[in-house]
Amino acid sequence: MAGIEITGLHKRFPDGTVAVERVDLSIRDGELFVMLGPSGCGKTTTLRAIAGLERQTDGHIDIGDTRVDDLPPAERDIAMVFQFYALYPHLRTRDNIAFPLRAEGLREEEVDRRVTEAARMLQLEPLLDRRPSRLSGGEQQRVALARALVRQPRAFLMDEPLTNLDAEIRADMRTEIKHLQARLGTTMVYVTHDQIEAMSLGHRIAILNKGRLEQVGTPMEVYDRPATLFCARFIGSPPMNLVPVELQDDALRGSGGLALHAPDGLARGQAVVAGVRPEALELVAPGDGAVPARVVSEEALGDEVIYVVETGGQDLRVRMPPATRFAAGAAVGVRHTGGAPPVYDPETEEVLA
Amino acid sequence: MGAIQAENLRKAFGDVQALDGVSLDVPDGAFYVVLGPSGAGKTTTLRAIAGLEKLDEGSVHLDGLDATRATPAERDLAMVFQSYALYPKKTAFANIASPLKARKLPQSEIRAAVERVADLLHIERLMNRKPAQMSGGEMQRVALARALVREPRAYLMDEPLTNLDLKLRVEMRTELTRIHRSLGRTFLYVTNDQVEALSMADRIAVLRAGSVQQVGAPREIYERPVNRWVAGFVGSPRMNLLPCRPEGGRLVGEHGWTLPRPQWALGESGRPLLLGLRAEDLSLDRRDESASLGGELYALEPLGDRTLVDVDLGGTVIKVKARPSIGGAPGEPIQVAVDLERAHLFDAETGDAISR
Numbered sequence: 175m176a177g178i179e180i181t182g183l184h185k186r187f188p189d190g191t192v193a194v195e196r197v198d199l200s201i202r203d204g205e206l207f208v209m210l211g212p213s214g215c216g217k218t219t220t221l222r223a224i225a226g227l228e229r230q231t232d233g234h235i236d237i238g239d240t241r242v243d244d245l246p247p248a249e250r251d252i253a254m255v256f257q258f259y260a261l262y263p264h265l266r267t268r269d270n271i272a273f274p275l276r277a278e279g280l281r282e283e284e285v286d287r288r289v290t291e292a293a294r295m296l297q298l299e300p301l302l303d304r305r306p307s308r309l310s311g312g313e314q315q316r317v318a319l320a321r322a323l324v325r326q327p328r329a330f331l332m333d334e335p336l337t338n339l340d341a342e343i344r345a346d347m348r349t350e351i352k353h354l355q356a357r358l359g360t361t362m363v364y365v366t367h368d369q370i371e372a373m374s375l376g377h378r379i380a381i382l383n384k385g386r387l388e389q390v391g392t393p394m395e396v397y398d399r400p401a402t403l404f405c406a407r408f409i410g411s412p413p414m415n416l417v418p419v420e421l422q423d424d425a426l427r428g429s430g431g432l433a434l435h436a437p438d439g440l441a442r443g444q445a446v447v448a449g450v451r452p453e454a455l456e457l458v459a460p461g462d463g464a465v466p467a468r469v470v471s472e473e474a475l476g477d478e479v480i481y482v483v484e485t486g487g488q489d490l491r492v493r494m495p496p497a498t499r500f501a502a503g504a505a506v507g508v509r510h511t512g513g514a515p516p517v518y519d520p521e522t523e524e525v526l527a
Numbered sequence: 528m529g530a531i532q533a534e535n536l537r538k539a540f541g542d543v544q545a546l547d548g549v550s551l552d553v554p555d556g557a558f559y560v561v562l563g564p565s566g567a568g569k570t571t572t573l574r575a576i577a578g579l580e581k582l583d584e585g586s587v588h589l590d591g592l593d594a595t596r597a598t599p600a601e602r603d604l605a606m607v608f609q610s611y612a613l614y615p616k617k618t619a620f621a622n623i624a625s626p627l628k629a630r631k632l633p634q635s636e637i638r639a640a641v642e643r644v645a646d647l648l649h650i651e652r653l654m655n656r657k658p659a660q661m662s663g664g665e666m667q668r669v670a671l672a673r674a675l676v677r678e679p680r681a682y683l684m685d686e687p688l689t690n691l692d693l694k695l696r697v698e699m700r701t702e703l704t705r706i707h708r709s710l711g712r713t714f715l716y717v718t719n720d721q722v723e724a725l726s727m728a729d730r731i732a733v734l735r736a737g738s739v740q741q742v743g744a745p746r747e748i749y750e751r752p753v754n755r756w757v758a759g760f761v762g763s764p765r766m767n768l769l770p771c772r773p774e775g776g777r778l779v780g781e782h783g784w785t786l787p788r789p790q791w792a793l794g795e796s797g798r799p800l801l802l803g804l805r806a807e808d809l810s811l812d813r814r815d816e817s818a819s820l821g822g823e824l825y826a827l828e829p830l831g832d833r834t835l836v837d838v839d840l841g842g843t844v845i846k847v848k849a850r851p852s853i854g855g856a857p858g859e860p861i862q863v864a865v866d867l868e869r870a871h872l873f874d875a876e877t878g879d880a881i882s883r
Contacts, residue, residue: 212692312844340564345764349837349844352826356857369693374828374835394851397831410831412697453832471704473726476749476762477807477848480726482701489701493832496807502708 176238176328176361177203178224183233185219185385193219194230195385203238206355206362208376210369210408216385217365218333224363225254225331237328253327258318258335258347261306267293268302271321292324296354315347319354329361336371348374369409373397381405397451399516403523406449406516412480412491415450418520426517430486431465435514437527446517446526452493454512457481457500464507469500483508528590529681529713530555536575537584538568545571547737548585553681553715553730555590558707561717562724563734564760569717572734573683576715578602589680607674607684613658613666619645620654623673644672647706664695668702675706681713688723700726721761725749733757755878758803758871764835767809767845769802770875778802782841784820789867791883800881803871806848811836815864820845824859838863 178201185194194216201207209217222228224235226247235242242250261270268289275285293299296316306314323330336344352375355362366372372379373393381388381396381404389401400406406414419426419434421444426434434448458464467485474496481492481500485508492508500506516525531553538546546568553559561569574580576587578599586595594602613622620641627637645651648668658666675682688696704727707714718724724731725745733740733748741753752758758766771780773795778786780802788795825837825844829851836847838861847863855861872881 341763342759342765348828349826349846352828353837353857356826370830373830393829393831397829397851407694411693413694451832471701473700473704474745474749475722475725476745477805502704 177201177205178329178361178363179234179236180220180224181234181236183220183223183235184231185216185223185228186231192385194223196233197382197385197387199380199387199390201361201363204359204361206352206364206375206377208364208366208372208379209382210366210372210376210379211382211388212367212408214384215382217367217382220382221254221331221333221363221365224329225252226250227254251327252329252331253323253325255322255330255332255335257338258315258322261314261318261321263306266303266305267298267309267317270306270317271298271324274321275324288324288326291326292320295357296320296323311343312346312350315343315350319347319350323354323358327360329363332362332364334366335364336366336368344371351375369411373409381408399525400449401525403447403449403518406518410451412452412493415452415455415490416518417448417450417488417490418445419448419517420445426515428486428488430467430488432485432490432508432510433465434510435512437514437517439527440517445520447520448515448517450490450510450515451512452480452491454510454515455490455492456509456511457483457492457494457498458507458509460505460507462507464509467506467508469502469504469506472500472502528555529553529679530588530590531576531681531713531715532588532591533572533576533585534588535585536572536582536587538571538575538580538582544737546575546582546585549734549737549739551732551739551742553713556711556713558704558714558716558727558729560724560728560731561715561734562719562721562728562731562761563717564719566736567719567734568737569719569734570685573606573685573715573717576602577604577606577683579606603680605674605677605679605682607671607682607687613670613673615658618655618657619650619661619669619672622658622669623676626673626677640676640678641672644676647675647709648672648702663691664698667691667695667699671699671706675710678712681715684714684716686718686720687716688718688720696723703727722763725761733760735760751880752803752871753880755801755803755873755880758873758880762805764806764846764848766871767804767806768873769804769840769843769845771800771802773797773800780820780840782843784840786818786820786865787867789870789872792872792881795872795881799875801873801875801878803873804845804865805869806835806846808866808869809845809847810864810866811847811849811853811861813864814862818865818867820863820865822861822863824855824857824861826857827853827855836861 180199183194183197186192211217223230271289272285336347379396380390383404389405417428419428421440426436426448467483470482470484473480479494482489519526533551536546536549549572563569575582623641624637650668688699731748732742741757748761771778776788778788822838822840825839828835834849834851834853836849837844
């Protein structure tokens, strides 16, 4: 097991494309670290550089105490997982898990030892002689994970392993990965473009955009206080409301009359963009000091209702409990319930306060 | 006018019974969603209604008139697909105008119709641009405008948002709701995404393996699923389903847990049941000695506005919706209070809901 240090990583491809501008990361030993970003942000290139599948143009990578810049992938003692494949239906659990080890040409005693060890770790011993058709959905997924994790490297690198699975299985696999990583305690670097996956899995998340780091933080840090407007738009669904406001009389005021608590450190009259999460707003009956608004749409999602309301020419998304009923077209009041929201400089797009 | 009645639609492709007696009653002006996983028969249903698929059996009535043998053109329905191929060399205006041009409408009428939908979709400023000068979301809007520029009896939509990224999908959901309201016409919309169905529909038909499982308003489907399959398919995270057996006044679970048996289920004999509990009907904060489940913390999944807590009940892992500030380490003992008023019970054999 080992931490991973990335210093000044830069990658330019022969055709001139710059995939990674500059990335510095300090991934801790035993951490489940997620790299999140849209396609083309440089996350996969960074992961491949750690694995040694891609040689960086500049910068250094250390795994544990070893500088690995000049080591081939096989000597880095890491395991790359590209995808969790379905189980082979004709093979028993034991042989499904052993499959990648046999493919590597390991001796049968060694295969046996590793399979037994993995099965003990993942509590699969009672299932070793069953075929997939006799396993529940959750058990099948644990076997698929065991097969991916049967090697015992210093770190696992995962490149969107859940992408091709359907939504239901993805949700279960997320849980299993999180649980198993905690049990194994092995450093894991996990790449995804899915912000829900990133939030639910990561101890910390690095958000990348155009080959640069936008933010590194715990899921709640990234959620509560996105460092840039890019992060604010990327994390959370429905996304944060981005409201142009101005500091007047100690409050942030928007065009529709919405008033928000002002953070410290802003100048009077300063125009900024406030980031307001849908759950930091609430709808009430019109009047009562609330900002007048009109309901554009009501999305009842079962355990919550997302309202889109229009006020001052802007659409705001509001998250409400399932029992609330405001009809589309209805006049309502909207109120801010949270503390001071993060605010952004409209020019630099960076968080100010 | 756009009422659609499909009666007992049957269609086989070789050995596969794609539609096994599908009936839909779509009122004029509804936003009606057919929801199901891939392979359920959604697209075949839509194509049969559009007249693009020949049926083995069944009938289609449009505004009360039998259209089972009518040609697609006679049915006067517009299909909207998930791909949005635009003519690359034409401007947005010309792209949107193309279906009307093909019908040889007068120029002034075409202009008025294009302007109407451009206004509806907020794309007036794109009218002179070509696809290469637009973002993906803008192209999607132009494609939607092209589909909406005609005024047919009803719009049939086949997963139109599937290829968009999450952010655009969320925006387009709101947009479609808004458009539906201002057009006032029937939308018959098929999707495999339960969030789309819950958020946009005024009625949902849940389809599985060529047959309709349940029809109802979104809240009805969510709060009163008729069987374990609908219960598991609608809602995210998926409903927790725990095998158990009624014993006297209690429900006894596989792993030894017990809960008081809800009043309305006292008539059940000893047959095996599934207890259905939604993540939001479970609580880690509330203390309830009489109705709680003991387990171990399995994993924590923060989602921002809430944290999903996975609790291992001794072989079965359930999900509990909790406040975002919750903490804990795997293996910690944990008590989950159950809101039995909101619990569901299903027959473990047939999967049917035990009615209250």
